[in-house]
Amino acid sequence: MRREPVKARELAADKRADSFDEVVAGYSESQAFSEAGRCLQCKNPTCISGCPVGINIKKFIYQITQNDYASAYFTIRETNNFPSICGRVCPAEYQCRKACVLNKSRIAYASSEAINIHFLERFIGDYGMRHNLKVPKEEDARLSKIKVAVVGSGPAGLCCAGELARKGIKVVIFESLQSCGGVLRYGIPGFRLPDEILDYEINYLNRLGVEFKTNVVVGKTILLNELFQQGFDKVFLGLGAGVPSFLGIKGENLCNVYSANEFLTRVNLMSAYKFPEYHTPVNIGEHVLVIGGGNTAMDAARCALRLQKMSGIQPGVSIIYRRTETEMPARRLEIGHAREEGIEFKFLTQPKEFYADEKGFVRGLNALSCKLGDPDSSGRKRPVADEGSDFTIPCDLAIIAVGLQANRVLSSVTPELKTDKYQDIVVDPGSMETSMKNVFAGGDIVGGEGTVIEAMGMAKKAARAIIDKA
Amino acid sequence: MKIISKEVLADCAGTRIVKLTLSAPEISRKAKAGQFVVVMACEKGERIPLTIVGADSKAETITLIFQETGLSTKTLGALSAGDNLYALVGPLGHATDHGLAACGKVILVAGGVGIAEIYPVAKSLKQAGNNITVVIGAKTKELLILEKELKDIADKVYVVTDDGSYGRKGFTTAALEELLKQGEYDLVYNVGPIPMMKKAAEISRSFNTRAIVSLNALMVDATGMCGCCRVTVAGQVKFSCVDGPEFEADKIDWEELEKRNCMYLDKEKHICKLKFS
Ligand SMILES: Cc1cc2nc3c(=O)[nH]c(=O)nc-3n(C[C@H](O)[C@H](O)[C@H](O)COP(=O)(O)OP(=O)(O)OC[C@H]3O[C@@H](n4cnc5c(N)ncnc54)[C@H](O)[C@@H]3O)c2cc1C
Ligand SMILES: Cc1cc2nc3c(=O)[nH]c(=O)nc-3n(C[C@H](O)[C@H](O)[C@H](O)COP(=O)(O)OP(=O)(O)OC[C@H]3O[C@@H](n4cnc5c(N)ncnc54)[C@H](O)[C@@H]3O)c2cc1C
Ligand code: SF4
Ligand code: SF4
Numbered sequence: 097m098r099r100e101p102v103k104a105r106e107l108a109a110d111k112r113a114d115s116f117d118e119v120v121a122g123y124s125e126s127q128a129f130s131e132a133g134r135c136l137q138c139k140n141p142t143c144i145s146g147c148p149v150g151i152n153i154k155k156f157i158y159q160i161t162q163n164d165y166a167s168a169y170f171t172i173r174e175t176n177n178f179p180s181i182c183g184r185v186c187p188a189e190y191q192c193r194k195a196c197v198l199n200k201s202r203i204a205y206a207s208s209e210a211i212n213i214h215f216l217e218r219f220i221g222d223y224g225m226r227h228n229l230k231v232p233k234e235e236d237a238r239l240s241k242i243k244v245a246v247v248g249s250g251p252a253g254l255c256c257a258g259e260l261a262r263k264g265i266k267v268v269i270f271e272s273l274q275s276c277g278g279v280l281r282y283g284i285p286g287f288r289l290p291d292e293i294l295d296y297e298i299n300y301l302n303r304l305g306v307e308f309k310t311n312v313v314v315g316k317t318i319l320l321n322e323l324f325q326q327g328f329d330k331v332f333l334g335l336g337a338g339v340p341s342f343l344g345i346k347g348e349n350l351c352n353v354y355s356a357n358e359f360l361t362r363v364n365l366m367s368a369y370k371f372p373e374y375h376t377p378v379n380i381g382e383h384v385l386v387i388g389g390g391n392t393a394m395d396a397a398r399c400a401l402r403l404q405k406m407s408g409i410q411p412g413v414s415i416i417y418r419r420t421e422t423e424m425p426a427r428r429l430e431i432g433h434a435r436e437e438g439i440e441f442k443f444l445t446q447p448k449e450f451y452a453d454e455k456g457f458v459r460g461l462n463a464l465s466c467k468l469g470d471p472d473s474s475g476r477k478r479p480v481a482d483e484g485s486d487f488t489i490p491c492d493l494a495i496i497a498v499g500l501q502a503n504r505v506l507s508s509v510t511p512e513l514k515t516d517k518y519q520d521i522v523v524d525p526g527s528m529e530t531s532m533k534n535v536f537a538g539g540d541i542v543g544g545e546g547t548v549i550e551a552m553g554m555a556k557k558a559a560r561a562i563i564d565k566a
Numbered sequence: 567m568k569i570i571s572k573e574v575l576a577d578c579a580g581t582r583i584v585k586l587t588l589s590a591p592e593i594s595r596k597a598k599a600g601q602f603v604v605v606m607a608c609e610k611g612e613r614i615p616l617t618i619v620g621a622d623s624k625a626e627t628i629t630l631i632f633q634e635t636g637l638s639t640k641t642l643g644a645l646s647a648g649d650n651l652y653a654l655v656g657p658l659g660h661a662t663d664h665g666l667a668a669c670g671k672v673i674l675v676a677g678g679v680g681i682a683e684i685y686p687v688a689k690s691l692k693q694a695g696n697n698i699t700v701v702i703g704a705k706t707k708e709l710l711i712l713e714k715e716l717k718d719i720a721d722k723v724y725v726v727t728d729d730g731s732y733g734r735k736g737f738t739t740a741a742l743e744e745l746l747k748q749g750e751y752d753l754v755y756n757v758g759p760i761p762m763m764k765k766a767a768e769i770s771r772s773f774n775t776r777a778i779v780s781l782n783a784l785m786v787d788a789t790g791m792c793g794c795c796r797v798t799v800a801g802q803v804k805f806s807c808v809d810g811p812e813f814e815a816d817k818i819d820w821e822e823l824e825k826r827n828c829m830y831l832d833k834e835k836h837i838c839k840l841k842f843s
């Protein structure tokens with residue numbers, strides 16, 4: 097008889113939502129062993145094709161069944177630099193798990209039967225971290241004179257820096273914010289990815305010799321061509337997609353209407369949840385609406401709920417989404433967590449207009465009901481608003497999480513850098529080189545909002561091209 | 567990020583204006599009139615925007631002048647020469663648009679600490695060959711800053727104080743109206759509290775004179791990644807930090823900006839009382 101999938105340990109929903117402590121505790125050794133034992137070790141391991149960096153999933157799972165965790169770690173590290181991070185945030189159900197033969201679902205994401213590859217990866221990543229396992233440096237005398245500037249310290253920048261530094265290349269990371277990590281720092285909250293995990297990886301890069309220059313906006317503090325004048329031979333751009341989209345409806349600039357990026361940046365990067373110990377304020381309300389259906393919306397909603405609980409407010413957070421749960425792009429695990437914590441979902445609802453009190457603070461949302469129509473270019477069914485179905489939802493705080501666009505600070509002052517109509521940087525897909533010679537790019541700044549592992553995949557490809565062309 | 571020197575420019579009736587000179591080699595080379603930096607005074611501090619009042623690329627320093635209005639500016643004002651800021655980033659925002667460069671006769675109007683913000687612009691517009699008139703105002707004589715510096719560069723300087731203790735008694739906007747009545751000007755450039763900028767914009771409009779303001783929207787990252795600083799200009803949403811901070815005064819939704827700038831009033835008062843009393 098086939099065994100049941102092993103669930104990872106978690107903090108209970110009623111115990112966790114009043115702090116930013118990590119929710120998922122992961123597998124114990126025996127749980128990992130048991131879950132690994134469910135893997136069929138397929139002759140044709142389809143799972144691998146689902147992973148954007150092609151981790152040898154079958155092999156590392158086999159190594160777990162042999163209790164050979166160190167080998168499992170090095171198997172993953174062949175293609176993924178940050179298993180502890182990916183094991184926590186990778187939307188595996190849309191990627192590797194969806195491609196696992198045990199997956200029974202025909203929709204966009206895997207069913208629970210698929211092997212919990214991400215939890216196994218996290219177990220191994222954390223094992224490696226605890227035992228300080230390191231991929232050996234492969235210094236190459238030919239490369240030791242090369243200097244590379246990495247712009248942006250999100251997963252793309254960090255991954256590229258690590259790959260290059262390991263070969264003995266001198267790398268300097270330039271980051272505009274005061275701390276490194278990109279979305280991993282300012283967007284994804286600590287209850288999904290604790291700061292210590294990120295700090296561990298950053299410290300490791302430090303020890304590899306990577307230099308970090310925070311508070312430098314390339315394009316403002318220093319121009320791209322000046323990096324070359326300063327002696328850098330190549331530049332990698334991991335600028336990310338950090339510019340929030342808005343709905344373009346009336347009332348969107350009212351007080352207490354936030355973009356998810358602003359809300360999350362205040363809470364995560366600036367630690368506003370520890371106000372007044374930390375000086376950056378953030379407001380919270382009794383009825384919070386979060387507009388959107390992606391990971392950003394889930395994170396914003398769960399942060400808002402925590403702020404409510406921490407300030408003694410009866411929780412009241414609703415997610416407003418135009419389609420239904422099936423079409424939501426967020427990770428299924430996190431949709432589940434949000435629901436367990438008490439967040440409500442209002443599906444098939446299209447925002448029309450926010451309204452305010454006399455002081456200009458938002459008081460509610462006028463909305464329309466929707467039906468699902470024919471599939472659009474993304475294959476998801478298109479929501480069609482029902483004219484005349486107007487209704488109102490009271491709120492005193494709203495968070496808009498409807499997508500992000502390319503960071504443009506650098507490209508707007510660098511006309512030689514070719515961008516497409518979305519302002520994403522155009523690259524040669526083989527080498528990730530941009531229209532500017534010796535300038536490479538990867539991550540969300542290429543092809544728009546993606547995932548952490550996709551960003552790292554592009555960064556690795558760029559690192560390889562930089563090494564080959566050096 | 568080291569503080570090279572500190573000077574208290576004014577300290578009277580509960581208002582303190584402080585000048586800091588900071589070591590900032592890269593910023594000092596790049597800074598242009600109209601641009602600002604973001605400062606974090608300490609690790610737990612806020613990111614606050616402050617105008618680059620002066621930049622000396624030889625000495626590799628920049629100068630900031632700020633009024634202690636709340637916790638973050640007070641924390642900054644409590645630092646001394648030799649101390650380090652936790653973070654300093656810039657120069658941010660667009661430089662003063664040199665479509666204004668040779669536009670002719672310009673009036674720059676500022677009150678209070680806003681005088682610090684028009685100073686670099688006045689200097690750069692003068693260097694670009696314009697005729698510069700400056701109207702500066704303060705509550706009272708002791709709070710007036712940079713008068714001498716402005717007199718050194720401007721063609722004319724008019725001073726007003728609310729209480730008449732120095733210069734003429736009255737408001738800067740009244741002085742502006744009078745000047746526009748008396749002569750033709752090509753541009754009004756204005757920095758100050760929102761009601762003053764709004765009033766100056768109305769006056770300029772009534773004389774068909776183009777007016778530019780540097781807005782003081784609340785900010786967080788100041789690199790275009792949060793939208794905290796959004797303002798409506800000519801019916802379109804703009805991010806002050808990357809699209810501004812200067813905009814055509816005529817087309818700004820002042821009411822919206824005024825309300826948004828009060829979003830954290832309760833929290834700011836609370837924290838300031840908590841930490842500075
Ligand atoms: C709230 C949220 C939750 C998410 N959850 C998940 C998830 O669970 N799983 C998942 O796989 N993906 C998730 N994503 C998507 C994922 O985070 C991104 O795909 C990934 O971070 C992209 O990495 P990046 O390195 O390209 O860019 P980013 O992480 O955006 O980093 C870019 C960095 O570059 C810096 N920068 C930009 N311009 C400049 C400049 N001119 N000079 C200097 N520095 C500059 C920025 O400050 C930033 O630190 C989430 C995204 C968000 C916003
Ligand atoms: C581009 C730009 C350039 C600026 N340059 C300067 C400068 O050169 N010198 C200077 O003294 N100030 C300047 N400011 C304003 C400065 O950023 C604020 O005074 C500061 O953030 C206040 O922080 P605080 O914690 O000390 O006060 P808070 O406790 O945050 O606020 C105290 C009081 O000041 C008001 N206030 C807060 N922020 C602002 C703001 N951005 N604009 C107007 N009122 C505000 C609050 O509503 C409150 O009444 C600038 C602002 C911008 C956007
Ligand atoms: S990185 Fe993501 S997609 Fe690849 S194996 Fe790990 S969990 Fe699956
Ligand atoms: S497809 Fe699934 S069962 Fe088969 S090897 Fe991959 S993880 Fe194991």
Ligand code: FES
Pocket residue numbers: 784785786787788789790791792793794795796805806807808
């Ligand atoms: S301050 Fe964040 S976008 Fe302007």
